[in-house]
Amino acid sequence: MSQPAHITVHLHGDPKYLAGVREMVASVARRLGVDELSCSQLALAVDEALCNVIRHGYQGQDERPIWIRIWPEPLESLKSDAPPGIRVVIEDEAAQVDPAAMQGRELDDVRPGGLGVHIIREVMDEAIYEKRSGGVGMSLTLIKRGNVTPTVGAQGPKGNASCGNDPA
Amino acid sequence: MASTHRRHILAPVRSNPTRPGARPAAHCVAAVVCGLIACTSPGCRIPKGFDSPESMARVDAALEATDRGDMDSLPHLIEMLDSDDPFVRLVGIRTLERLTGETKGYRHDDPPADRRRAADAWAEWWLAQPNAQAQAGVAARTRIAGLGTPGYPWADPDA
Numbered sequence: 001m002s003q004p005a006h007i008t009v010h011l012h013g014d015p016k017y018l019a020g021v022r023e024m025v026a027s028v029a030r031r032l033g034v035d036e037l038s039c040s041q042l043a044l045a046v047d048e049a050l051c052n053v054i055r056h057g058y059q060g061q062d063e064r065p066i067w068i069r070i071w072p073e074p075l076e077s078l079k080s081d082a083p084p085g086i087r088v089v090i091e092d093e094a095a096q097v098d099p100a101a102m103q104g105r106e107l108d109d110v111r112p113g114g115l116g117v118h119i120i121r122e123v124m125d126e127a128i129y130e131k132r133s134g135g136v137g138m139s140l141t142l143i144k145r146g147n148v149t150p151t152v153g154a155q156g157p158k159g160n161a162s163c164g165n166d167p168a
Numbered sequence: 169m170a171s172t173h174r175r176h177i178l179a180p181v182r183s184n185p186t187r188p189g190a191r192p193a194a195h196c197v198a199a200v201v202c203g204l205i206a207c208t209s210p211g212c213r214i215p216k217g218f219d220s221p222e223s224m225a226r227v228d229a230a231l232e233a234t235d236r237g238d239m240d241s242l243p244h245l246i247e248m249l250d251s252d253d254p255f256v257r258l259v260g261i262r263t264l265e266r267l268t269g270e271t272k273g274y275r276h277d278d279p280p281a282d283r284r285r286a287a288d289a290w291a292e293w294w295l296a297q298p299n300a301q302a303q304a305g306v307a308a309r310t311r312i313a314g315l316g317t318p319g320y321p322w323a324d325p326d327a
Contacts, residue, residue, distance in 0.1 A: 037224065
């Protein structure tokens with residue numbers, strides 16, 4: 001993605017921040033016009049992805065970095081009739097693994113680990129694992145396209161959203 | 169048998185005055201009244217929590233229960249297994265798995281009869297917990313420490 005992200009968040013891999021990130025991502029998706037169900041599905045996918053980084057990638061080391069970048073989908077510069085959506089990229093500095101092997105296990109497979117990947121793939125329109133350049137870290141691109149439903153306060157990417165008239 | 173039980177699975181929780189965090193009835197009435205007043209005003213917000221009529225609010229409550237390792241939420245999560253909404257069922261069973269390490273064979277996309285059988289197993293399990301409420305607070309660490317093994321185990325074909 002060559003265009004700079006519209007939102008970038010850098011957080012520590014600490015479980016106490018999961019709820020805040022989940023709410024932020026769902027809230028942004030809602031503002032982009034994504035329907036409520038899709039927002040909740042996105043929140044679940046982001047939660048699962050962050051848990052995987054913290055638990056498996058960082059093995060619970062809660063000061064390791066995670067980056068979250070967000071774009072509207074499709075980008076404003078690309079004329080499209082596609083429903084409003086959101087692209088979320090989650091990056092870490094964990095050890096790299098072969099993206100082709102990140103398939104996740106099936107729901108009826110009782111082995112521990114990997115169910116999160118399966119759920120991410122199930123609830124998202126696209127979920128793409130890649131190795132980051134530089135030999136360290138993984139990148140997960142999540143794309144969710146919602147249904148067109150008017151939401152309270154949603155102005156769309158080109159809307160006249162305002163921060164109000166408060167001079168402060 | 170268990171299906172009948174499941175319909176009432178929350179009754180002991182809701183009527184137990186000794187449960188941590190339980191609110192006096194007057195407070196509950198006040199909360200409902202305030203909620204009704206709030207929903208007649210502009211910018212009405214859907215009430216949060218497992219008792220919300222909005223399924224997405226119940227999903228949020230489940231995810232927050234996972235954050236807290238909240239074992240008090242188990243009966244609410246078991247009720248979510250009966251939802252008509254497959255996504256609510258998915259979040260319910262995923263949260264149960266995160267909190268307890270088990271699925272009891274429940275899959276959110278199974279045929280209704282299979283789901284009912286597995287949900288019955290959950291209900292029977294819950295009803296067999298004599299001190300289920302006492303488990304609250306014990307599981308705060310299960311989210312990260314419970315199931316994981318070092319590395320990405322699903323990336324290893326031999327795992």
